[in-house]
Amino acid sequence: MIEGILIGLSTALTLQNIFMVMIGCFFGTIIGMLPGLGPMTAIALMIPITYGFDPATGLILMAGVYYGAVFGGSTSSILLNAPGVPGTVATSFDGYPMAQQGKAGKALAIAAWSSFAGGTFSAIYLLFLAPSLSKVSLSFRSPDYFALMILGLTAIAAFSSKGQFLKAMMMVVLGLMLASVGQDSLSDITRFTFDNMNLTDGISFVLVVMATFAMSEALTIILKRNDPTAAAKQVSLTELGSIKIDKEDRKKMYKTIPRSSIIGFLIGVLPGAGATIASFLAYGLERNLVKDDEKQKFGKGSVNGLSAPETANNAACSGSFVPMLTLGIPGSGTTAVMLGALLGFGVQPGPRLYLTNPEIFWSIIMSMYIGMVILLILNLPLIPYIARILAVPKNYLIPLILFFSITGIYVMSFNNFDIYLMIGIAVVATFLRLYDFPMPPLILAFVLGGLMEENLRRSLLLSNGSWEFLWDRTLTLCILLTTAFIVIWHLYKTFKKKT
């Protein structure tokens, strides 16, 4: 492991990669501060640029964007009570009251230090857990992988759908259907191409991500007459106050941070759960653990109430890398985008990544730590200036998002058809968003579609067409029982609500 850490450090600490983390954190913070534009959009917009780099650098850039976006989301939660990303909603419960009491600088500092500590702790957990899990997952067979993918898709549908489980499952199926377009990987038989040569290689992953996130979010903003930059315009006018944290508050944070980081990391590892659930859970738990007098302060500017969700959401970000790096199965929409980008680089994540591409594996882990340091050093003093950049009117922001989306597709294929297809998918996605059909399950399903079919094929061929492979191995059975529990629980909740 020491050798791996050194490989990772030597890759992550090159001048180019440090610069990429800085750019990523900075860009991510800007996008994360804009309500409605989350880390997935930020990462999607970065994909075409990353193809100019080697895989490690590209992924380091995207990871920087991810942390930056989560941190940016916290900033708008604290200053404006307008969370940029769902994972920072809980931050606003105590961050915003603190800012209203004239302690915005202190709230930002607590959030920054908590994020830093949460990210650092979870990078350490990842450092130790990922290689061990990689070794364990080498024993996984096709049926286990197939069952894990079913679990991942069901879990993301359950957790990202705000009670609309069936809508989310429809999006999962749509994502798998889109992934089935093109040549069959084994027999080379073309499917659903309708004799269109442009579809022979299937639909590009970047195209689907750009269409369902970047482009469709831009169209939704215009359609709903939202102005994501309106909030940012107020930030520059806000008096931040001192960013000093006194001794008493630091003492409170020392207790909160370790436990919240563990919760955040563990929730992040679970497929589909992610930063939002982690931050709410950490907030709730912290409220139960603190003394009664501190409990009274929750919701009115409590240091523990701010520190807990901030630690947990950053820890969850690192945790969500665990299933992607060790199993090749992303646990969240954001890591699904990264997985797709990795596949685009020709790198197959999974248990063997640790052995075949140690420089990628370890440099991502190391760059997480570097990213946290950079976020702390750069972003805290720079927040008012970043806010000024954000005061760009939406009349400029929206065309620029469309421009980055279309350019992203153009530089990949030099093909009009892909641009039309992207616009078509974006229009459908915009319409679906209006009626609360979630997009992350679609992306995760699209990324996993090929792998899922491959593992089902192997399982069925090995078992001579029998479905016994689903319960032959204890591991497969356990995973499928967990999946069944999630499905039944959500259907039960739906029925209960309706009766």
Added chain:
Amino acid sequence: MNINTTKIISLLFFIFSVFYLYTAYQIQVFAFDENAPFNAKTFPIYLGYAGLFFSGLKLILPDPETIKVEHKNLEYKKTTILIIIAIIYGATILKIGYFLTTSFFLFGSYYFLGERRWILMFLLSFPFVAAFMYLLHGVLEIYLRDPFLQLIGVMG
């Protein structure tokens, strides 16, 4: 049954799944693969049935949390114009080239969204695209085909 837009979307998805399933059954597989436990059409067939199952459930079950969208508050005009500009952009980018079409696309989009600060609009279109092209083409070595710039001799 209460008919709302979510139900209509579910119905459309159901019809789409029927079409998908029909197309899946039409996939031509090799003769020796016809009776294999798994062939090119197995997975799509399962997906078709899954689509029917979930959209069917959504259609049948009552939907108390109906999402109401106030259509009169939506900005259809500007959204449609943006989509049309994007389609024109896509149609001309290969023939005219990246620099001109992208610059005009950005300039036109700013204009139709209501911007009238001409100098800023110009700076954030033509010089901005030139700088971005330099970043992609010159620094990152990502090839950008541009017949116009090739014609005037700026690009090799």
